[in-house]
Amino acid sequence: MGEGTKLRLVRSPKLRGWALLGAVALCIAVPGAITTPGNSASARVSLEERKLPMRFNWVACQPNCKGWVSAVGIVTADSPREFDEFARGRQLVGATIVLDSSGGSVNDSIALGHRFRSLGALTTVGISVVTQTTQGERARVLPEAYCESMCVFLLLSGKTRYVPEAAHIRVHQIWMGDRADDAKAASYTAQDLMIVERDIGRLAKYTFDMGGTGDLLSLALSVPPWEDLHELSRAELRLANLVTTDAVADVLPRDNASAPMAALKPKASDRLVSGGIEGPAQAAKSTRTAEALVPTGGAVTATPAK
Template identity: 20%
Template sequence: MISGHHLNCIPRWFRVLVRLAPVLAIVMMAFAAKADDVLIQTWPDTFILNDPSSDGFSDMRFIFARSSAVGCKTNCPEWISAEGAITAGTPALLKRVLKKLGTRKLPIIVNSPGGDVDAALQLGRIIRKNGLDIAIGKTEFSDCWPGTKGCGVSFGKGVAYFGVASDGGAMCNSACPLMFAGGLRRVAGGWAYLGVHQITTTWFPYTRHFRTTYKTIRGKRYKVTTETITDGQSYKTYKMGKRFARKISAYLTEMGVGQGVLDKMKATPASDIQRISLHDMLTMKLATSTDTVELFTGVILCMGDKPAQNCREISEDTRPAAVTTKPAPAQQAEVPSSQPVKATPVEPFQGAAGNAAPVMRFVVVRGSDPLCDPDCPEWISAEGAITPRTPQKLRQLLAALDNPRLPIVISSRGGDLFSALAAGRLVHERELDVVVARTNILGCNPPGAGCLDDNGAYVGLISQFGVECDSACALVLAGGSRRLVDPKARLSVSSMGQKQIVKAYLEEMAINPALFAAIELSSVERQLESDTMLKVGLTTGPDTSGTLTGPSICRSSPKPDNCRLPPSASAQAKTPPKF
């Protein structure tokens, strides 16, 4: 009982009777189910954990893309580029995009770290309802990047952006495989990465307090109830509940995908990510074939008598001559022969693309040391930053070579992690040797005028000075059959995130686990000494670049694969491929 208090308008003898009812506390639990992703930026109000290894993905956006690949002119394949994290608003965006397409059916090329599980299920159903194909891949835009000022405004006839699609460095993780399952044809071959893990459920408890009081005024009894809500401490659970498991199981059955996907999700902790191999995807019916993204974006689709349904013919003049973009780093450009230019002095030696190059460039080089004339070694010079286009460029070069077993001489300050893994796997698959060194092209910097000798080849020498191989570059080196580092080259490693992915890659390359431990020891670049590289298995021996590119190797028996006599003087010079 609470004692009353006097009221001015009520006699003193009249007391307010107050009875306090017991406090009734009802605890309500509200939850939001989201996939805990490996590569996600902070998204307000979505309650998805912000992983410290985030790769800076923004929310998913859908962009109409048209192929700008070599050989594609007026009739080219088109697709929908879907890149970024899946949020609650993503399904509505896709619906608007498909509405603009009308009756056209374009394949979806997806690259996503995952995101909202419920939204991913909605996306899968939208894709299936519209009968669309899907592939894991990244779209690299050739003229300008979407969102750049003036980009995509006047490309004409519904095509805003031109580019190429590749699977190097592409991913579909966490909730993304649920979206992927909705495709009519589902392609994840090549270097695409598809991974799953447990669902993370975040609980937000709150307490509702009801306080009921009674008071009597002038003989009438009144009931007064007040409600107070107190937020509790949120917490997460990392085990999929039975109800949610049934929901995903029903969805997979609806899409014709096996329950093995759900089993993989349950078996993988939310803090980890498990890659599903292409073989397992086929067994689970998650993938419908071993094809790559080229199945939907290759130029050959539009060359036959019956072009694919995503091919469209437009006139060549619909593409603008120039687009306003941010200035790119200056590169040496080829000058048309009809344009007069000032003669420039030729220096004895000048570095090739080098570490200063904005993107990695591959050039086939023939040794120019007089000691090897005429039978000289050849190699692939790989210099510059590793980008998402790097694996595709290397694959194209190897396909164009008469001798695809040339060693790779690499110098790079690193770059994109997933692209480095894809390039390393390609090197490993082709059983190529890799050496960390630098190529100096004789008298010029390809592809400038005057670079080619009489036989139509780039000629040069190996240099040990100014050579670096940092972070992602070391992972490319790890894919080599023979792995060498010149004594004066600087090789350094650092933690780049994606621990489980990097660890699995090094195991795949049969590298000593000690290298992974060395990588994870430091968050900044840490130089490895020669004996350390040999001890952890990054290098296969103490040999130098001369073992693969020296002037005397072509006189040994058996002769190495990269030795070749130059063509006769009467033969027509053929320019070596460069990418």
Template identity: 45%
Template structure:
């Protein structure tokens, strides 16, 4: 994180009432508290406001930085300091812009301010803390007992720090509901006020509401359907992508929980098969959804979209109806080989699935663990399949197949 001292301007506008800003931008690391201490040493920061614009970072770094801000009795806000034109060798002057985000652990740094202001245009965004090297595909990763101890210890430290700053523990509870495969939760004006994250604030654009004290979760139905077939008959993993055989047809498949701000409301299967059209793959989405404690079951899913990087493809919802107490949705499309190639390329890649149903939006991000290794097996199986797929050329099996 980078720190810069800037006085409010223009000077002829604010005069003797010009504020002092400490612009704090960038990622929070374990070294950030030390860097801030070096920055603050020898400077008069009396009455200054720390202006935060950060995507978060280290848990320990954020806690130590927040405590340092409180020790100096500084104020905090979310925004950016825009430098103004000034004569050469003149003191730098800046204007506060509220167009900024304070994400993840930055939200806890914000708590360090004696006076905390969140402008209407700014966003404070929270989610669960997670082991950084396993965030790309969290359901595929392995976790040791030592890993669990580390996370639990950090949660305890955050709880102690939150209470120490005089903030409702509900803020930490809210953060811990949002799993790493969902988008971060943008805190609403009510949450910022009732949880005492902001000491004063104008009206803030409302994000998705989350109950402070949700009722006990409703147990999900036991049955699980996958395109009309009992899930037990199809070995689809939640841990990684793998080739599965379904009634003689091979697919690259993955299963994932379906959640809304941490509440599990079902699960879905993704199946990628070789398409008959040149340079495209058949892509299927099969979802089982039930009523949650905080989220009612919709009448039907209206739209499903898959995204990989800058590529996006809408799926056609073929059916979405109630079956044995749960809603089963089937959507499909022929997607470009470029989309699958990008997802299965070397390195950590992610795929995002978005659904829209009766005003409820779900957004799930899942990684590519096993996809690159398993795709050649799918291509080989497609070449051996009976019927029209047996005659497909490498070009008709998609870009990755041709490369193989």
């Protein structure tokens, strides 16, 4: 395995969870989108988008609201470049980025996080939806979204960071993806260990540069591949310095046509859950470095750079 190999978290049938795999093409189902009556179609679209490489969209909340950036899907080697293309010609300084992601490439997430911070971006977690009303289109954010694995470190890149009560923020270790099916029984070379330690070092530097704490790294790196993802409690979110404000108005624009996130929490019975690989969605491209992405709802197995 070369020093440049990249890892990503995908479903492991044997572990009934998700593992970081390197240098493979894959389809990823990411359960966790939730709906309210009238928003089922939008939530299903979000669910499908989370299987694909990350896409950036500008969501405008009319009539007197500047909108926000929706970032949905898996971070790949193309994501930093695609964000640069998306940002070209747009005034994104101080913009809010709404995340809905299972993670992705470690090194490319770090690069993307630096781009967000250079813009002085604000970050939060949610599912962006646009619906038609008698007054026209209405843009809003559903709060019960998932931000997992490297998405958590993208969240950390925000100058101001808000996490709604209904959101799920989950972490795990980095691991070698091609040995995820039976991590305990697999053998590892000195080169493998070097790659893991190299990427942990890069991630640690990034965490401190962004104002995160050692507690975040400790929590993430204590979850092995054979255990479930660890969902951060409100106390742990603060301990990790992932939350800097409790006011949604500090990150999301509000006007008469947009409801606050807290008012949009759907009923538990409305949640859409999918447990496996679905549909012919185009696989996220794997490149060489470390990756981490985890579909929601299952046991997880993590993996590092290859």
